[in-house]
Amino acid sequence: MSRQRRAPHRAHPATGRLIVRTLAVVTLLGGVAAATRLDKTEQWQADTLNSGQAQIAAQAGSAALTLQQHQLLVEAKDRAAAEAKAAAARAAAVEKEVSRRGAARTTTPVDFGPIPSSCQEFSGNRAIGCALVLAAGMDLTQMACLNKLWTRESGWNPLAHNKSSGAHGIPQAVPGSKMGKFGADWETNPATQIKWGLEYIKNRYGTPCGAWQQSEEEGWY
Numbered sequence: 001m002s003r004q005r006r007a008p009h010r011a012h013p014a015t016g017r018l019i020v021r022t023l024a025v026v027t028l029l030g031g032v033a034a035a036t037r038l039d040k041t042e043q044w045q046a047d048t049l050n051s052g053q054a055q056i057a058a059q060a061g062s063a064a065l066t067l068q069q070h071q072l073l074v075e076a077k078d079r080a081a082a083e084a085k086a087a088a089a090r091a092a093a094v095e096k097e098v099s100r101r102g103a104a105r106t107t108t109p110v111d112f113g114p115i116p117s118s119c120q121e122f123s124g125n126r127a128i129g130c131a132l133v134l135a136a137g138m139d140l141t142q143m144a145c146l147n148k149l150w151t152r153e154s155g156w157n158p159l160a161h162n163k164s165s166g167a168h169g170i171p172q173a174v175p176g177s178k179m180g181k182f183g184a185d186w187e188t189n190p191a192t193q194i195k196w197g198l199e200y201i202k203n204r205y206g207t208p209c210g211a212w213q214q215s216e217e218e219g220w221y
Contacts, residue, residue, distance in 0.1 A: 112209055115144045122147070125156040125170065125190040132194050138207065146208035149215055150197070158190045171197030 116122065117140070119130035126147060133143045153172045154160035161168050161176070168176025169186070170193045179186035179196040186192050198208075205211040205221065215221040 112141065112145050112212065113148055116140050119143070125158065125194070128191055129156070129170075129194050132191070132198060133208070136198055136202075142208045145212040146198075146201075149208060149212045149221065152215065153221075156190070158188055158193055169193040169197075171200065173197070173200070 116130070119127055119134065119140075122130045122143075129146060129150070130140075130143045133146060134140075150156055150170050154170050156170050158169050160170070160172065162172065165174055166176065167174045169179060170190055171179075173179050173193070173196060176186065179193055182195045182199075183189060183192035186196070201208055201211045201221075205214060211221045
């Protein structure tokens with residue numbers, strides 16, 4: 001009895017194509033995954049580079065700011081030194097001028113005129129002034145100087161008024177309202193005006209003779 005041999009089994013053509021396609025898809029997916037990993041690696045490298053560049057830029061900016069602050073500090077110190085030098089120069093000039101005036105006063109004394117023997121030699125507003133000079137602890141020499149000073153300024157007239165400067169009264173206070181410290185009647189009362197004038201002279205020149213010398217040298221007091 002003879003046996004028939006079976007023909008070898010051959011794969012169906014469709015099956016082969018499926019296998020090929022499957023392999024192609026697997027290969028493609030592997031390539032995509034690899035490309036994705038590569039893209040992520042490149043992105044990480046780019047991010048790292050950008051971060052480093054940003055850090056370098058920040059450090060450079062900080063260094064520039066520190067340098068600018070240092071320059072501003074140096075400039076401020078230089079200005080302060082220059083201002084201090086200028087102030088010292090002005091102070092020295094003022095001191096020199098004061099010394100010059102003091103020397104001039106020492107070498108060229110001002111004539112104070114005759115010294116009254118008593119306040120009875122005066123009348124009117126001058127008599128009031130003389131009494132207030134003595135009440136302030138000064139002597140008749142100071143009254144002689146005060147008489148010359150206020151004769152020049154106002155003629156001892158309590159209503160004397162300078163329209164251009166606003167100076168008013170016997171001592172020619174500028175403004176006249178300053179004399180209100182000694183009374184609301186400062187515009188007309190000679191005693192109120194004289195009290196203010198004596199205080200002003202004491203605070204600024206020490207004595208009426210000092211004020212008179214200033215007036216002789218400068219034309220004002």
